[in-house]
Amino acid sequence: MKRKGIWISIAIIIAAFVVFYFYPRQEGYIKIDTKGVDMQLRSGLFSKIRITSGAEPVTVNARVYRPRLLSIAMKQDGDTWRLNSSGPWGKLAEIRVKNDETTVLKLGPPFTIKPRVAQRGTLVSVGFSMIGQAGEDYGTTVVKNGRRLPAPKVKIVDEAGKTLASGKFAYG
Numbered sequence: 001m002k003r004k005g006i007w008i009s010i011a012i013i014i015a016a017f018v019v020f021y022f023y024p025r026q027e028g029y030i031k032i033d034t035k036g037v038d039m040q041l042r043s044g045l046f047s048k049i050r051i052t053s054g055a056e057p058v059t060v061n062a063r064v065y066r067p068r069l070l071s072i073a074m075k076q077d078g079d080t081w082r083l084n085s086s087g088p089w090g091k092l093a094e095i096r097v098k099n100d101e102t103t104v105l106k107l108g109p110p111f112t113i114k115p116r117v118a119q120r121g122t123l124v125s126v127g128f129s130m131i132g133q134a135g136e137d138y139g140t141t142v143v144k145n146g147r148r149l150p151a152p153k154v155k156i157v158d159e160a161g162k163t164l165a166s167g168k169f170a171y172g
Contacts, residue, residue: 025061025062026061026062026099026100027059027061027062027099027100028059028060028062028097028098028100028102028103029059029060029097029101029102029103030051030058030060030065030095030097030102030103030105031057031058031102031104031105032051032052032053032054032104032105033053033104033105033107034053034106034108034109035053035074036074036075037053037070037072038051038052038053038070038071038072039051039052039067039069039071039105040067040068040070041065041066041067041095042065042066043061043063043065043066048068049065060097061097062097062098062099063097064095064096064097065094065095065097066089066094067085067087067089067092067093067095068086069084069085069086070084070085070086070092070107070136070138071083071085072084072107072109072138074109079145080144080145080146081142081143082142082143083108083138083139083142083143084138084139084143085132085136085137085138086139087137088135088137089134089135089136090131090132090135090136090137091135091136092105092134092135092136106133106134107133107134107136108132109132109133110133111131111132111138112131113128113129113130114129114131115128116128116129126154127140128140128169140169150168151168151170153168154167154169
């Protein structure tokens with residue numbers, strides 16, 4: 001009697017495995033609407049997908065994806081410019097792909113430069129963020145032809161145009 005119960009249990013497990021294995025998976029599509037984008041998405045704990053912008057949408061399983069890394073490379077006047085993002089992601093925080101539908105991602109340029117000001121006692125720290133059109137935050141490090149550009153310069157002026165302070169930003 002015990003053997004019969006064991007064989008029935010094994011048959012049920014195998015049948016369940018076969019059903020889930022051959023179950024038609026729902027698929028959708030992701031299209032990135034910006035040239036030169038290389039994006040890494042994750043779904044679940046260990047699953048990650050790399051998507052690059054191109055003419056055709058990329059076929060993926062229908063589910064929710066979350067970005068891990070985002071890189072944009074643009075060519076201008078023979079130079080290659082690269083920006084990277086590791087979040088925060090804005091509207092890209094959850095990318096929902098539905099069955100037989102194309103999810104179009106609009107990200108990157110035009111960029112918005114937002115100042116960040118923090119004060120600790122008498123020390124005032126001024127920085128900036130580069131925000132893409134989906135609200136994704138890019139790092140302030142800009143790479144041109146494989147080399148990091150020097151930190152940008154800053155000049156603070158009053159209403160009359162008199163320079164109050166000047167210097168340059170520092171990475172980190």
